[in-house]
Amino acid sequence: DAGITQSPRYKITETGRQVTLMCHQTWSHSYMFWYRQDLGHGLRLIYYSAAADITDKGEVPDGYVVSRSKTENFPLTLESATRSQTSVYFCASSEGDRGRETQYFGPGTRLLVL
Amino acid sequence: AQSVTQLGSHVSVSEGALVLLRCNYSSSVPPYLFWYVQYPNQGLQLLLKYTSAATLVKGINGFEAEFKKSETSFHLTKPSAHMSDAAEYFCAVSGNNAGNMLTFGGGTRLMVKP
Numbered sequence: 001d002a003g004i005t006q007s008p009r010y011k012i013t014e015t016g017r018q019v020t021l022m023c024h025q026t027w028s029h030s031y032m033f034w035y036r037q038d039l040g041h042g043l044r045l046i047y048y049s050a051a052a053d054i055t056d057k058g059e060v061p062d063g064y065v066v067s068r069s070k071t072e073n074f075p076l077t078l079e080s081a082t083r084s085q086t087s088v089y090f091c092a093s094s095e096g097d098r099g100r101e102t103q104y105f106g107p108g109t110r111l112l113v114l
Numbered sequence: 115a116q117s118v119t120q121l122g123s124h125v126s127v128s129e130g131a132l133v134l135l136r137c138n139y140s141s142s143v144p145p146y147l148f149w150y151v152q153y154p155n156q157g158l159q160l161l162l163k164y165t166s167a168a169t170l171v172k173g174i175n176g177f178e179a180e181f182k183k184s185e186t187s188f189h190l191t192k193p194s195a196h197m198s199d200a201a202e203y204f205c206a207v208s209g210n211n212a213g214n215m216l217t218f219g220g221g222t223r224l225m226v227k228p
Contacts, residue, residue, distance in 0.1 A: 042218035099208035100165040105157035
C-alpha cells in the first residue's frame with residue numbers, strides 16, 4: 001500500500017540495548033523526519049533528512065543516530081537505550097523544503113525501555 | 115525562533131456544542147500555521163493549514179481556523195461537536211524558511227460528552 005509505514009509498531013527493550021526503528025515511504029518525498037511524542041511536550045523533532053545521505057539534528061538528537069541511504073527509508077537507531085527514551089516515535093515525510101508543506105505521518109512506534 | 119502555546123491540555127464539550135481550541139504562536143518570520151489531529155493509536159493527520167492566503171481557513175470534518183496576526187492566534191473551531199471529534203489536536207508553526215521545521219504545541223485532548 002502507498003503511504004508511510006513504521007516498524008515495529010510496539011517494542012520492549014532493556015537499558016543498554018541497541019534498537020532500530022524503521023520508516024518507509026512510497027511517495028518519493030525528499031524530506032523525512034523523526035519525532036518523539038511525550039505527554040505534555042507535544043512532538044519534538046529528533047532528526048530530519050533533506051535527501052538521501054543528507055541528515056541534520058533537530059531539537060532532541062542526543063542518544064539517537066539516523067541514516068538515509070535510500071530516499072524511501074529513514075531508520076532511527078538508539079545506540080544504547082535509556083529509560084528516558086521510552087516514548088512514542090513518529091516518522092513523517094514532506095514533498096518540499098518550504099514551511100508551507102504538509103507533513104505526512106506514519107502510525108508510530110511505541111517503545112518501552114525497561 | 116518560533117513557539118506554540120495551546121491553552122488547555124484538556125477540553126470537554128457536549129455533543130452539538132461549539133468546539134474552540136486555542137493556539138497562540140510566536141515567530142520571527144511570517145508564519146505558516148497548521149492544525150493536526152491524532153486519533154487513538156494513530157499518527158497525526160492534517161486538519162487544515164494557513165499559508166498566507168485567506169485568513170479564514172476551512173479544513174476537513176467541518177473544522178475551521180482564523181489567522182489573527184494582531185493577536186498571534188490561530189484558534190480552531192467547529193460549530194457543532196460530534197462524538198467522532200474526540201481526539202488530540204496539535205497546533206504547529208513553521209516559518210517561511212528552507213527545511214520546513216515544524217514546532218508543535220503541547221496538544222489539547224478534546225472530549226465529547228453525549
